[in-house]
Amino acid sequence: GAVVSQHPSRVICKSGTSVKIECRSLDFQATTMFWYRQFPKQSLMLMATSNEGSKATYEQGVEKDKFLINHASLTLSTLTVTSAHPEDSSFYICSAPTRGGNEQFFGPGTRLTVL
Amino acid sequence: QQQVKQSPQSLIVQKGGISIINCAYENTAFDYFPWYQQFPGKGPALLIAIRPDVSEKKEGRFTISFNKSAKQFSLHIMDSQPGDSATYFCAAIQSGGYQKVTFGIGTKLQVIP
DSSP, X not given: OOOEEEEOSEXXXXXXXXXXXXXXXXXXXXXXXXXXXXXTTXXXXXXXXXXXXXXXXXXXXXXXXXXXXXXXXXXXEEEEEOSOOGGGOEEEEEEEEOTTSOOEEEOOOEEEEEO | OOSEEEEOXXXXXXXXXXXXXXXXEOOTTOOBEEEEEEOTTSOOEEXXXXXXXXXXXXXXXXXXXEETTTTEEEEEESSOOGGGOEXXXXXXXXXXXXXXXXXXXXXXXXXXX
């Protein structure tokens, strides 16, 4: 199957700093990527849809100025958590659909801990 | 509003037994129903998926049963093994557009020896 990578896998930062998470589709092009947040023992909650060449679409309740998304190329989307606070600590996961199919491939996730 | 309802939230099964997880959906526009398996600290991985024009799909020990009229589908894991211990999510996708995945709440499966 298609491969989606994320970097870093784990990050610890101080409150008030910004953190960038990368999501890459390794063997296919993705004009769309999705960003999810998952709190412990909970399901994945869609945060935003990242669109190559245009602005991201955010789900209701997600602050677009706090969670900056840039879809720089057909294989890379980045999520920047700005001025991170302890409540932003979570597991962030990206996914990408293959073109023409319903299959969604998920990245391995990034564990963010804000101290 | 929870568009995909999943139960149970946790399940303990003896090794060799059958694990059954149930899901129900409301939006009839959904036309693709995948199941994902997630191990702790990892992203979800596609396990098996079905379209509503098929009533059953089997891949190895994993079977999806689909009841379109009832808007329900279920995952059966035959001969459950300790290595199957993970969290399972049912999901629904509406083809076309941006293919957003709507997840169920998840079921934590523990297979005991």
